[in-house]
Amino acid sequence: MSADFAVNKPAGQPCSNLLTDFRCGIHDRLRDRGFPGCAVFDCFGAGQQVTQVTFGGQDWRRKPESASSMFAVFTVMRQLRELLWYLAEALSLVPAGPLRDEIDSVRERTECLTGAGPDKLVRFDANAYRQEIGVLLARVSEVVRAEVGESAPDHRGADLIGANLRRADLRGASFRGAYLLGADLLGADLRKADLLGADLRAADLRATDLEESIFLTQPQLDAAKGDTATRIPSSLIRPPHWPAAAPAAEQAAVRRRRRRPR
Known part of the structure; x- marks a missing residue:
């Protein structure tokens, strides 16, 4: 077993939760039953x-x-x-x-x-x-x-598991294929950042600005931890399991940081 699936099964073998009409028998309880990978x-x-x-x-x-x-x-x-x-x-x-x-x-x-x-x-x-x-x-x-400038960090394929990137200015950064499992990105600025293939499982995206990030997919969002203060691209849907926003004082600190000039 893994953290994403409560049971193991060989590839190509139907899941025991698959119904005769091909629907999932526990679709509305996947996370509770230990199947966040399916969710x-x-x-x-x-x-x-x-x-x-x-x-x-x-x-x-x-x-x-x-x-x-x-x-x-x-x-x-x-x-x-x-x-x-x-x-x-x-x-x-x-x-x-x-x-x-x-x-x-x-x-x-x-x-x-x-x-x-x-x-x-x-x-x-x-x-x-x-x-x-x-x-x-x-x-x-x-x-x-390139609209951001040459100072944008390059983290392509980087091992950033559990990294502390809280409130970091990551505008225009490249995270293509980076490992961000459990990374702390609370309040970070990821506008124009490339997130193609980045592993965001359990990454803390509360109050993070992802609104103009590029190549961010719905599965990546669903696998991360955000809240109602997380800014996401208009083409994506805020995951329903995300909780309410952080306290007002913490949100105010994030807004102050975003107003500072580079």
Whole structure:
């Protein structure tokens, strides 16, 4: 077992909480029952596309012979659907011009790939494709973060587990692939910060400014600890399990810090 899942099971084996209609039997109690990993998981619509489009509505329970292929395709499809989300975000970040045209072209190619048949998807090297698109997204990140200036910290891939970053000025910082498990980011300023792939599990985001951060996903927010004073991008939803904001005095201290010139 791990901290994210109350039970272990082999890959490809249905969860014991899966109902006959494919719904989760404890969906409204996942955290209480020891499944926070399930609570924060997002397939970005891959499950629906695989079952309804790629396999034309097939049911792996009624056609067990399709299960292994369907599960294999899902792992590829989820990556493609997640990349589409990042590419859509990238399109919203850059103005009209060659870079935006390139992003749009890659988005169309990725959309086309999601419509491929099971055999092609199983053979597709999603990891290599993800690395290819990662280079493009890194260029987008550089353009966006350049607005902040050269002083923005670079924490790409850094081990910041449990780090004390409370009220830190992290505008324009790169946290791509960084480990921020349990990090204290209370009241930190993460505007224009790149959070692509950052592990934010149990990170303290109370009163943190994430409103203009880039490549932040809903699963990352759901895995962190925030409150009603946490500022998040308009495209995301405040996790319902986040508590009320910190005391007024602490919020006032954060606001004073944000008003100070750099």
